[in-house]
Amino acid sequence: MNSWTRRQFGSLAGAACLAAVAPRVARGQAKARVVIVGGGIGGATVAKYLAMSAGTIEVTLVEPKPRYTTCFFSNLYLAGIRSLESLTHGYETLTQRYGIDVVHDSAAAIDPVAKTVALKSGATLPYDRLVLAPGIAFKFGAIEGYDEAATGIMPHAWIAGPQTELLRRQLEGMEDGGVFLIVAPPNPFRCPPGPYERASMVAYYFKQFKPRAKILILDAKDSFFEQDLFQDAWDRLYPGMIEWLPGQFTGAIKSVDVKGLSVKTEGDTFTGAVVNFIPPQAAGELAQQAGLADQSGWCPVEPTTFESKLQPGIHVVGDAALTDEMPKSAFVANSQAKVCAFAIAAALTGSDRFGPHLFNTCFTFLAADDAVSDAIAFEPTEGTIKISEILISQVGEDAEIRRRVVQQANGWYDAFMHDVFG
Amino acid sequence: MSLLLFVVHRSAAAQNERGAQLAAMCASCHRLDGRDHGIPSITGLDEKKLVETMEAFRSGKRSSQIMNVVARSLSGEDIAALAAYLAVQPKGAEQP
Numbered sequence: 050m051n052s053w054t055r056r057q058f059g060s061l062a063g064a065a066c067l068a069a070v071a072p073r074v075a076r077g078q079a080k081a082r083v084v085i086v087g088g089g090i091g092g093a094t095v096a097k098y099l100a101m102s103a104g105t106i107e108v109t110l111v112e113p114k115p116r117y118t119t120c121f122f123s124n125l126y127l128a129g130i131r132s133l134e135s136l137t138h139g140y141e142t143l144t145q146r147y148g149i150d151v152v153h154d155s156a157a158a159i160d161p162v163a164k165t166v167a168l169k170s171g172a173t174l175p176y177d178r179l180v181l182a183p184g185i186a187f188k189f190g191a192i193e194g195y196d197e198a199a200t201g202i203m204p205h206a207w208i209a210g211p212q213t214e215l216l217r218r219q220l221e222g223m224e225d226g227g228v229f230l231i232v233a234p235p236n237p238f239r240c241p242p243g244p245y246e247r248a249s250m251v252a253y254y255f256k257q258f259k260p261r262a263k264i265l266i267l268d269a270k271d272s273f274f275e276q277d278l279f280q281d282a283w284d285r286l287y288p289g290m291i292e293w294l295p296g297q298f299t300g301a302i303k304s305v306d307v308k309g310l311s312v313k314t315e316g317d318t319f320t321g322a323v324v325n326f327i328p329p330q331a332a333g334e335l336a337q338q339a340g341l342a343d344q345s346g347w348c349p350v351e352p353t354t355f356e357s358k359l360q361p362g363i364h365v366v367g368d369a370a371l372t373d374e375m376p377k378s379a380f381v382a383n384s385q386a387k388v389c390a391f392a393i394a395a396a397l398t399g400s401d402r403f404g405p406h407l408f409n410t411c412f413t414f415l416a417a418d419d420a421v422s423d424a425i426a427f428e429p430t431e432g433t434i435k436i437s438e439i440l441i442s443q444v445g446e447d448a449e450i451r452r453r454v455v456q457q458a459n460g461w462y463d464a465f466m467h468d469v470f471g
Numbered sequence: 472m473s474l475l476l477f478v479v480h481r482s483a484a485a486q487n488e489r490g491a492q493l494a495a496m497c498a499s500c501h502r503l504d505g506r507d508h509g510i511p512s513i514t515g516l517d518e519k520k521l522v523e524t525m526e527a528f529r530s531g532k533r534s535s536q537i538m539n540v541v542a543r544s545l546s547g548e549d550i551a552a553l554a555a556y557l558a559v560q561p562k563g564a565e566q567p
Contacts, residue, residue: 098495380499387495403489406496406544410537424540438543440536460509464502 080107081397084166084176086156086335088112088140090119090379091367092182093469094386095393100147103394109150109174110143111166117470118209120240121379122462127206127217128250130417136209138470159339161360178393180364181341181348182382183333184208185239188346191329193304202307203324206247207239219323220251225259230321232302232312233268237347238330239368239377241274242413245293247325249279249415252287266293267312267319269302269329274376275413275421281444282415332369339363347371352429353405354392355385364389373433376425381409383469405429412458420454490556493549497557500537505562515562521554 083099085092088110096110118137125131143149154168159179166174187205189196195203206216220229229251233244248264255262272295273279283291300315311320331337331346341348341357348365349358355370357363366389367382375381388405395402407427414420421442428437442454494503501513513521527533528542529550545553 102491383499384496387492391492391495401485401488403492403549404496406493408496408499408541408544410500422536424537426540426544438540440540442536456509460507461500463508464498464500464510467502467504467506468498 080105081177082107082109082175083178083180083393083397084109084111084174085180085182086111086166087182087184087333087367088114088117088151089182089184089367089382090469091184091382091386092180093117093140093143094383095180095182095364095366095390096149097143097147097469098387098390099394100143100149102390103398103400105398106394107150108148109152109176110140111152111154111156111168111174112140113153113155115139115153118213119379119466120207120209120243123206123209123213124243124247124250125414126213127220127247128253128414128417130250130253133209133213138466140470142471156335159335159363161339161363164362177397178362178364180366180389180393181333181336181339181369182365182367182386183335183369185330185368185377186333186337187328188331189328192302192326194307195305195326195328199305199307199326203305203310203326205327206325207243207327207330216323216325220254223259223262223322226261227259227263227322228320229255229262229264230310230312230319230324231264231266232324232326233266233270233273234327234329235269237377238327240411241376241378242279242411244268244327245273245275245279246413246415248291248293249282249287252283252290253416255290256287262290264291265319265321266291267299267302267314268294269296271295271297275423275441277444278413278421278442279415282419286416286419330368332365332371336365336369341365342369343371345371352432352434353388354396355389356392364393374436375407375427375434376409376411378409378411379465380411381407383465384408407434410461412454412461414455414458415451418455419448419451420458421451422454422457486552487556489549489552490554493545493553494556494560496541497553503557503560512562513557514560516558518554518558521557522550525550525554 085096096108100108116137116139126133140151144151154170156166157169158167204212204216206212304313310324311318332342332348336342336348348369349371350365355364355366366385368377384407391402394400409425412422423441425439426437427434500510505512525542528538
């Protein structure tokens with residue numbers, strides 16, 4: 050008997066019960082299937098919370114890499130404070146404890162009409178709902194001379210792993226007195242404080258091992274997040290070592306000469322002993338292919354479900370999503386993923402959902418014993434997402450306060466990884 | 472009668488689900504398995520104490536950048552559902 054005939058013949062009480070609890074996928078049918086493509090913070094969190102909150106949903110997570118290295122905290126590896134291994138996490142617990150089918154493969158194409166995902170291996174995964182968490186793609190070609198091959202000489206190190214190791218080796222091999230050039234991207238990009246935390250962490254390393262080295266940041270922008278906190282720290286901790294040139298000073302970044310390790314701007318050409326080029330960014334390629342991104346290069350979504358505004362039945366979370374005032378951070382991806390998971394569970398099983406409650410916290414290191422943080426609450430408003438409250442660390446705080454933020458940051462990393470992969 | 476029981480049961484289940492979804496938000500920073508590696512554990516605590524603590528963060532009587540922002544975004548009903556849920560979660564394993 051399906052729910053329609055039960056509704057026809059049921060008692061009043063029975064009808065009331067059904068209205069309250071009737072799942073969209075009727076009993077006796079196969080389990081509802083959710084496929085999640087991308088096993089970073091957003092994708093892994095959606096998978097785990099869906100599997101936890103609705104045992105009646107079959108959850109498949111598609112991710113080519115066997116392990117995931119977090120981009121956040123990878124500046125600490127560049128500083129020599131943490132190993133890359135300590136930032137790398139496996140998917141075993143998601144499979145063993147939560148029953149998630151983790152498929153180590155790449156998605157090749159999406160058919161939103163047939164509701165299938167084709168994998169590179171040739172397999173096809175059918176879905177009732179699809180979640181894409183593809184992260185970022187680099188706009189190669191936006192700056193003349195910076196293509197994929199260039200990343201082997203001028204690493205971006207903006208997706209953690211081999212790129213981060215390459216940059217660390219280059220910094221180790223650099224002579225004392227050399228210039229480390231960082232090219233910072235235009236908005237919006239993954240991790241707004243990231244390029245400036247990187248400058249701070251590399252300065253921390255230089256101060257110990259290459260005290261005559263200099264760091265030059267060529268920025269596409271005229272200002273950046275937590276600028277006062279960074280500039281105060283640079284003056285205090287690394288006087289004379291870090292110079293930041295805003296977009297209005299350099300004109301714009303025009304091209305790179307990979308062999309010459311130089312970056313040409315409107316006005317000048319700058320050469321570094323090591324060049325860390327962080328390119329302009331857009332939503333990951335699969336999102337572009339599937340028609341989920343708009344002209345901005347990012348994916349517009351409904352703010353309370355993270356369902357695509359362009360392709361119904363497909364949700365986008367994390368860095369790829371276009372969510373107005375929400376920064377592209379791991380914390381935000383995790384926060385969006387939970388809202389998305391509860392929304393999908395509600396749509397497929399009729400479960401309740403509350404909120405949404407959307408937050409961000411970023412811990413940003415200025416030295417091994419000096420970190421700052423921000424806390425932001427967000428409110429879905431008129432089809433988009435706005436900041437409802439924000440608190441940020443202040444210039445001039447006591448050293449003890451900053452040391453406590455370092456402890457909190459380390460505690461947070463442990464708990465956050467437990468939340469996503471544990 | 473059965474309908475009434477059902478509704479009562481359903482409402483308790485909904486409250487629990489609300490608490491669970493709010494606790495998911497806490498889990499971004501607090502481990503919910505009772506362990507504490509730098510951010511305090513919040514499971515298995517006295518329900519009334521949890522409500523008082525969240526109210527103190529909400530009013531600003533207690534100061535914490537993150538907790539002030541989180542608490543101010545929650546309603547009194549949210550805090551009640553969250554505290555009821557967290558209070559009955561196991562305190563968890565011994566510290567390693």
